[in-house]
Amino acid sequence: MSAFDVSRIHDLGAAIPRDLNARTSSGAPCGACPVRGLTFCAPLEERELAEVARIVKHLTIPAGQPLFDEGEPARHVFSVTEGAMKVYKLLPDGRRQVTGFLFSGDFLGLAHNESYAYSAEAMVGTSLCRFGRSELEGLLERFPQMERRLLHMASHELAVAQDQMLLLGRKTAKEKIASFLLMLSRRQELRGQSANPIALPMSRTDIGDYLGLTTETVSRTFTQLKTAGEIALLSGNRVEVADSGGLARLAEGEGL
Amino acid sequence: MSAFDVSRIHDLGAAIPRDLNARTSSGAPCGACPVRGLTFCAPLEERELAEVARIVKHLTIPAGQPLFDEGEPARHVFSVTEGAMKVYKLLPDGRRQVTGFLFSGDFLGLAHNESYAYSAEAMVGTSLCRFGRSELEGLLERFPQMERRLLHMASHELAVAQDQMLLLGRKTAKEKIASFLLMLSRRQELRGQSANPIALPMSRTDIGDYLGLTTETVSRTFTQLKTAGEIALLSGNRVEVADSGGLARLAEGEGL
DNA sequence: CTATAGCCTTGACCTATGTCAAAGCGGAGA
DNA sequence: TCTCCGCTTTGACATAGGTCAAGGCTATAG
Structure with missing residues (x-):
């Protein structure tokens, strides 16, 4: 597989511009986000999406490029819109545990303290939405349904993690x-x-x-x-x- | 160790009654909860605790007794106030993965769908606070800081789960x-x-x-x-x- | 079209951990 | 205080999966 050919692993088709007010900083409208229903933006109405678009930054990274490293100050959270990433932890001697693979709609970067608990790297060319931590907090304050959605997503991640423990241990x-x-x-x-x-x-x-x-x-x-x-x-x-x-x-x- | 002797593993001392209005259904005041600072009740003011006390049921279970089983309808969530529990998942042939040990202040029962994703059992005599799921949801709606606290706790659990994956896998x-x-x-x-x-x-x-x-x-x-x-x-x-x-x-x- | 570099596969052998079995031992109850 | 019972420890042996070492493919770059 071509390392840069995103379409091979994510085939939802191109975003169809619908000329909404909500636009990301790089011009893509949130209202046309092809994976909105999967993300933590799902519970927002179109009018509210404008608020999201105001603080989001869209970015694209090539295959093999790290997004952030374990221990780095956690200034942003991300939502994958297209592509595929892996997140992993390392032991000092280099042994590695991949804790998850992320695809469009998946969320990453949520940290309970000031730094990332794992490293993240793109496996193919990948597009993401990036949110500043403080801006996101403001957003969660304004839209409680978004916080609820995030809690729901975290509970789901927790259940997935427990399944993975069963897999790894037994x-x-x-x-x-x-x-x-x-x-x-x-x-x-x-x-x-x-x-x-x-x-x-x-x-x-x-x-x-x-x-x-x-x-x-x-x-x-x-x-x-x-x-x-x-x-x-x-x-x-x-x-x-x-x-x-x-x-x-x-x-x-x-x-x- | 005596299977029923809770004090051996949790030695914070007896709750000191402070005669607050907030009392649980079995009479213990939430304001005197010895582990309140560790639980999802932490961000509430004393006045708000009365709301919690109104919907909480306090219960105690002996060593070895199951609290709930994987797959059972998730009608309640729990907070451990004293004692120790284990949560685990089983494979059809009986292989078992213990996904966590819980002590005072720990939360359990949060399910992202309608049923519990794991079984829970007391290892020693254990006291818990029990909340009906719908009542808790009402509480979270009224007190957003509680929902934020829960999200924070879930993020922490997620980080712990990733550490455990590294342990199990590598x-x-x-x-x-x-x-x-x-x-x-x-x-x-x-x-x-x-x-x-x-x-x-x-x-x-x-x-x-x-x-x-x-x-x-x-x-x-x-x-x-x-x-x-x-x-x-x-x-x-x-x-x-x-x-x-x-x-x-x-x-x-x-x-x- | 061909070369090349990085995966991926396969083989031979090794070891950490599992399995099966049998004594110890400590604590709960009498 | 004594007696079991169930958990823990220890031993001998087995094996799933790891390690080390060649090749073999395949997809890009020239």
């Missing part, structure tokens, strides 16, 4: 890979894309660091699943799932 | 145990207790299910740390840390 390599593929598939659907085939914008190393495995084990497990007829590896780092029910049973350790 | 058994002990020590301090010795109200099996290890490995690793002079195992399931700096370095994989 699942086998095969169960981890099966769970991972299903997670990506479901998220594609949530973004309005088809559940199958599944796009993998991340490397085997990234997948390993997300699942608590090595590159080699990830690769071997993909091969096993392919040999067993569970999946097919397509060109462009895509995976076709033969029987999602079977994969789901595999993911929960219920054999096949 | 740390060795020795690093996991060291991290675990430090976490308990710090939380004791946050609750106003001494950092050392550390009380372990949970079984070796619980610790293993929290750290992604078996009982045997947990036990062997404690023995190793004891032999290395890092810790001492005291009576009553307590652990004395010889040098917390050394343990901290161990926890991050920086040798000793």
Whole structure:
């Protein structure tokens, strides 16, 4: 896959300008945001979006570029509008844990203290909305429904994190890979894309660091699943799932 | 340790009645809540606490008793006032991941959908405040600072969950145990207790299910740390840390 | 069209941790 | 104070997954 070809992994089509008053600082209207329904802007009315547009800055970063690093002062929060990112934590000796993959509609940068708790890096060319922390706080004060939405999103993230703990602590390599593929598939659907085939914008190393495995084990497990007829590896780092029910049973350790 | 002896693990002393108007349904005044500063009630003024007292129900459960099970309709949220609980998720074949240990001041039961995402069980006799979900929502609507506090607490939980992912995915058994002990020590301090010795109200099996290890490995690793002079195992399931700096370095994989 | 650099896959071997089994031991109740 | 019972510890052995080491593809750049 071309590292810069965003469309391969996010295919919602271009934003259709509707000539609303609300415009971001770089000119894109929030009212035309293709992923608004997924973001924390969802509960706002079009009139209120103007307030958002006033404080938002739109930015685009190329594949492989870091957005921020763990420990850096947390001055901004971000919302992914297009592309794909990974967030991760490091141990002093370089061991890495990818704590999440982010796609359009996902939120990042919320920190409970003054600095980011993890690093964030684009895996393909990625577009984001950026909010100053204090400006966002003002916004949350004015629009309580936005704060409620954010709390709801955080609760969801928490549930996802607990699932990931179960995966990391108690699942086998095969169960981890099966769970991972299903997670990506479901998220594609949530973004309005088809559940199958599944796009993998991340490397085997990234997948390993997300699942608590090595590159080699990830690769071997993909091969096993392919040999067993569970999946097919397509060109462009895509995976076709033969029987999602079977994969789901595999993911929960219920054999096949 | 006596399974019912709460004081062993939580020693803030008895609540001192201050004769405030705010009282819980079982008579205990919220104004005298010994852990109020730690809970989501913290930002409320005494006058506002009366509202909380009106909808709260105080309850006490014995060691080993479940509070709720994963998948059950999430009708209530809870705040631990005294004692210790564990929350966990199960795989169909019985494999278990303990996703957290809860002590006084901790919040549980927040669900982003209609049912609980995990099971909760008391490890020692435990007291909790219970809130009906809809009543709590009304409260959050009236007191936005409470909702902000809840968002802040959720962000903190999220950061803790990411640390736990790093632990589960990338740390060795020795690093996991060291991290675990430090976490308990710090939380004791946050609750106003001494950092050392550390009380372990949970079984070796619980610790293993929290750290992604078996009982045997947990036990062997404690023995190793004891032999290395890092810790001492005291009576009553307590652990004395010889040098917390050394343990901290161990926890991050920086040798000793 | 061809070269090239970076993934990805595969193989052989190793080890941290799991599994199975059997003693210790401490605390709750009599 | 004594007696169990359940948890913890320890030992011997097994294995999933890690490590080290070659190749093999594939997609961009020239």
